[in-house]
Amino acid sequence: MTEPLRLGIAGLGTVGVGVIRIIARHTEMLAARAGRPIEIVAVSARSRSKDRGVDLTPYGWEDDPVALARRDDVDVYVELMGGEDGPAKASVEAAIGAGKHVVTANKAMLAIHGQKMAEAAEAANVALRFEAAVAGGIPVIKALTEGLAGNRITRVMGVMNGTCNYILTRMENEGVPYDEVFAEAQALGYLEADPTLDVGGIDAGHKLALLSAIAFGTRVDFAGVDLEGIERISITDIEQARDMGFRIKLLGVAQLTGRGLEQRMQPCLVPASSPLGQLENAMNMVVLEGDAVGQIVLRGAGAGEGPTASAVMSDVIDIARGFRLSTFGQPASSLAYVQAAQASAPAAFYLRLTLKDAPGVLAKVARALADAGVSIDRMRQYSHKDTAAPVLMVTHKTTRAELDHALEGIKATGVSLEDPVAIRIEEV
Amino acid sequence: MTEPLRLGIAGLGTVGVGVIRIIARHTEMLAARAGRPIEIVAVSARSRSKDRGVDLTPYGWEDDPVALARRDDVDVYVELMGGEDGPAKASVEAAIGAGKHVVTANKAMLAIHGQKMAEAAEAANVALRFEAAVAGGIPVIKALTEGLAGNRITRVMGVMNGTCNYILTRMENEGVPYDEVFAEAQALGYLEADPTLDVGGIDAGHKLALLSAIAFGTRVDFAGVDLEGIERISITDIEQARDMGFRIKLLGVAQLTGRGLEQRMQPCLVPASSPLGQLENAMNMVVLEGDAVGQIVLRGAGAGEGPTASAVMSDVIDIARGFRLSTFGQPASSLAYVQAAQASAPAAFYLRLTLKDAPGVLAKVARALADAGVSIDRMRQYSHKDTAAPVLMVTHKTTRAELDHALEGIKATGVSLEDPVAIRIEEV
Numbered sequence: 022m023t024e025p026l027r028l029g030i031a032g033l034g035t036v037g038v039g040v041i042r043i044i045a046r047h048t049e050m051l052a053a054r055a056g057r058p059i060e061i062v063a064v065s066a067r068s069r070s071k072d073r074g075v076d077l078t079p080y081g082w083e084d085d086p087v088a089l090a091r092r093d094d095v096d097v098y099v100e101l102m103g104g105e106d107g108p109a110k111a112s113v114e115a116a117i118g119a120g121k122h123v124v125t126a127n128k129a130m131l132a133i134h135g136q137k138m139a140e141a142a143e144a145a146n147v148a149l150r151f152e153a154a155v156a157g158g159i160p161v162i163k164a165l166t167e168g169l170a171g172n173r174i175t176r177v178m179g180v181m182n183g184t185c186n187y188i189l190t191r192m193e194n195e196g197v198p199y200d201e202v203f204a205e206a207q208a209l210g211y212l213e214a215d216p217t218l219d220v221g222g223i224d225a226g227h228k229l230a231l232l233s234a235i236a237f238g239t240r241v242d243f244a245g246v247d248l249e250g251i252e253r254i255s256i257t258d259i260e261q262a263r264d265m266g267f268r269i270k271l272l273g274v275a276q277l278t279g280r281g282l283e284q285r286m287q288p289c290l291v292p293a294s295s296p297l298g299q300l301e302n303a304m305n306m307v308v309l310e311g312d313a314v315g316q317i318v319l320r321g322a323g324a325g326e327g328p329t330a331s332a333v334m335s336d337v338i339d340i341a342r343g344f345r346l347s348t349f350g351q352p353a354s355s356l357a358y359v360q361a362a363q364a365s366a367p368a369a370f371y372l373r374l375t376l377k378d379a380p381g382v383l384a385k386v387a388r389a390l391a392d393a394g395v396s397i398d399r400m401r402q403y404s405h406k407d408t409a410a411p412v413l414m415v416t417h418k419t420t421r422a423e424l425d426h427a428l429e430g431i432k433a434t435g436v437s438l439e440d441p442v443a444i445r446i447e448e449v
Numbered sequence: 450m451t452e453p454l455r456l457g458i459a460g461l462g463t464v465g466v467g468v469i470r471i472i473a474r475h476t477e478m479l480a481a482r483a484g485r486p487i488e489i490v491a492v493s494a495r496s497r498s499k500d501r502g503v504d505l506t507p508y509g510w511e512d513d514p515v516a517l518a519r520r521d522d523v524d525v526y527v528e529l530m531g532g533e534d535g536p537a538k539a540s541v542e543a544a545i546g547a548g549k550h551v552v553t554a555n556k557a558m559l560a561i562h563g564q565k566m567a568e569a570a571e572a573a574n575v576a577l578r579f580e581a582a583v584a585g586g587i588p589v590i591k592a593l594t595e596g597l598a599g600n601r602i603t604r605v606m607g608v609m610n611g612t613c614n615y616i617l618t619r620m621e622n623e624g625v626p627y628d629e630v631f632a633e634a635q636a637l638g639y640l641e642a643d644p645t646l647d648v649g650g651i652d653a654g655h656k657l658a659l660l661s662a663i664a665f666g667t668r669v670d671f672a673g674v675d676l677e678g679i680e681r682i683s684i685t686d687i688e689q690a691r692d693m694g695f696r697i698k699l700l701g702v703a704q705l706t707g708r709g710l711e712q713r714m715q716p717c718l719v720p721a722s723s724p725l726g727q728l729e730n731a732m733n734m735v736v737l738e739g740d741a742v743g744q745i746v747l748r749g750a751g752a753g754e755g756p757t758a759s760a761v762m763s764d765v766i767d768i769a770r771g772f773r774l775s776t777f778g779q780p781a782s783s784l785a786y787v788q789a790a791q792a793s794a795p796a797a798f799y800l801r802l803t804l805k806d807a808p809g810v811l812a813k814v815a816r817a818l819a820d821a822g823v824s825i826d827r828m829r830q831y832s833h834k835d836t837a838a839p840v841l842m843v844t845h846k847t848t849r850a851e852l853d854h855a856l857e858g859i860k861a862t863g864v865s866l867e868d869p870v871a872i873r874i875e876e877v
Contacts (some may be wrong), residue, residue, distance in 0.1 A: 158742035160596025168588025172764025313755035314586035320746040327741035405603025
């Protein structure tokens with residue numbers, strides 16, 4: 022095992038540069054830990070001439086990532102370009118086809134094509150690893166597939182999009198409305214080119230789908246994730262939550278029940294005193310619950326050069342050490358098809374209604390709720406100047422189906438001026 | 450790899466029974482994840498007839514753990530008896546000598562004999578693993594040796610003795626004095642037979658010494674841990690800390706600096722709003738800081754049947770999967786001898802002095818502090834009825850050496866009626 026492990030890196034954005042820096046800085050330390058040297062033999066990116074602050078002259082260059090993936094002198098193809106299809110997918114498939122190990126940070130690609138890619142990798146007897154795809158520097162894939170491998174996992178939860186948590190934290194701490202913080206985050210380059218990937222919960226949903234597959238031994242089912250973004254969260258919601266001892270988080274929750282696989286990525290109210298409630302700014306947190314271990318909480322930076330490159334290196338070092346683990350912790354062919362299920366456990370919900378200001382309106386809403394079997398724990402109507410009356414409620418525990426029924430009923434009364442905002446109160 | 454992995458388990462206390470339960474409950478799941486069945490072939494304990502709530506009839510029995518360790522049909526010897534010498538050490542050495550892999554939860558044994566045992570295991574080409582020895586169910590050894598293997602680790606911190614944290618939390622939340630909570634914890638069986646292992650910080654110190662070795666690639670040096678227990682923490686200290694926005698924790702901190710390896714396991718003041726400050730009851734928390742990943746926080750149960758057995762199973766499954774990793778993450782022979790160093794970074798300290806109630810006393814104390822170069826940030830003297838005046842102070846940042854010098858000076862004045870209590874304010 023003293024032969025070097027030779028890497029080809031495609032994608033020289035923040036993470037790719039971070040990986041180059043770690044390998045250049047820690048050559049000896051890495052060799053001591055991995056039992057063999059780790060070398061970069063060649064790289065690929067859109068522009069060869071762009072100044073990235075690292076010296077690329079020691080490495081070979083390929084314009085085409087597919088060519089890089091197939092190079093004879095590459096043992097591990099490191100895909101850091103992103104994008105669910107296109108060059109990322111083509112090059113990863115080429116690498117597997119050429120018998121190369123693959124390390125990737127590409128959650129979108131794996132959330133869609135992960136099952137097929139894992140099967141191909143296992144058939145080719147190569148590793149396909151993706152620690153960097155979920156929760157940045159937090160070694161959560163390793164914790165689930167290895168650290169907690171003796172547990173039946175009962176629930177996985179996580180705040181896994183740092184940008185959303187940053188936006189919500191700023192709204193809460195500084196009282197800045199959503200639109201303003203959003204514009205700010207965009208100006209600072211915190212948001213993806215398509216911002217709905219972040220604020221629409223899609224990016225975090227990809228991550229949750231990957232964690233679910235590992236946690237429950239099921240096929241990756243991104244389409245089965247009940248997705249809701251943070252776009253409709255208002256300062257009023259945040260303040261009201263705080264007054265009740267809660268904070269609003271874009272929280273992913275996955276559970277396997279008798280009815281199927283529940284996967285939700287939605288704004289939730291969580292107790293302000295809980296670890297999830299206390300998570301500020303762009304930090305990520307994953308909560309893993311197992312039948313033996315109880316609850317394990319992992320917290321760290323979810324993005325950025327160093328943290329994500331650290332996760333890439335974890336996979337690379339595992340491969341250098343000769344560890345061979347199925348992509349999702351057990352053979353891809355053994356992952357179960359399980360149908361998607363809506364959240365079945367009853368929960369209390371926070372509701373924000375915008376109602377016509379007219380006599381009898383509240384009675385109609387109360388009737389619609391009662392008809393659906395939803396009872397109200399507390400209610401508050403703010404004084405207001407215009408013809409739209411904001412009404413805030415917290416329900417007693419109810420199922421999502423009953424609540425949706427109630428919301429339909431409210432809509433049917435014709436007294437609701439905007440779609441109601443409904444946020445689950447999660448027991449964490 | 451479809452041959453079963455055959456275990457011999459020595460020690461059928463809480464953890465041993467937990468391992469038996471997991472293997473019995475999850476036979477198929479474990480085989481799917483590990484790629485081969487995991488079986489218990491024989492067990493050993495002090496009493497064969499004791500009712501432990503699990504059926505031992507499927508397994509062979511050995512009165513002597515050394516005989517169990519050497520059995521031909523055992524692939525992995527699981528040592529869960531504890532004790533730094535005696536049967537634990539003898540049987541682990543026998544297992545390694547017989548070419549068996551070893552999984553142990555024995556922090557005391559490894560903190561003292563870990564280097565030799567790791568060398569022996571590596572020479573015999575067998576695994577010696579100890580995830581369960583540190584922080585119970587938290588997969589911290591794996592996070593350090595594998596998840597963060599691409600990082601130079603800059604600092605490791607942890608609350609790793611649940612009993613101490615339970616005692617401190619009860620003192621804080623309910624105002625119960627130390628002696629009372631201690632007696633209670635003893636009655637509940639929370640304390641080791643020799644309680645100084647817990648409240649004296651020894652058990653947590655063992656764990657810190659193991660983490661340091663992995664984090665910094667140094668030889669385990671338990672003797673180099675600056676150890677201080679929680680026995681002298683009073684309700685006054687806890688209340689005073691709270692008033693200043695801090696909480697008192699038995700905190701381990703390890704750092705490798707130009708002066709050597711700093712390892713401290715001492716009561717510290719940490720900000721009440723920090724993850725460490727918020728850790729309640731018997732929970733454990735480990736904070737890992739790396740040059741690429743930044744800060745990773747891991748939280749979970751530090752003891753108990755399920756959590757500790759979960760950690761044992763993580764090691765067992767790694768071995769079943771064929772992962773072979775040096776005990777401390779790199780070859781034992783490559784671990785560096787580094788001298789122990791006292792904490793060099795200046796810190797503010799909280800001081801509780803018990804002084805004679807007489808004119809000029811405070812002047813003498815102030816002089817002793819000034820002579821040592823220690824300046825006072827704030828001070829408080831409580832009204833009191835007897836002749837002993839309690840005085841609380843917080844110093845400006847100073848080194849431990851300067852502080853010790855000041856404390857010697859105060860002692861020399863003859864006005865101090867009790868040894869001062871000095872607690873470092875840690876920047877976490």
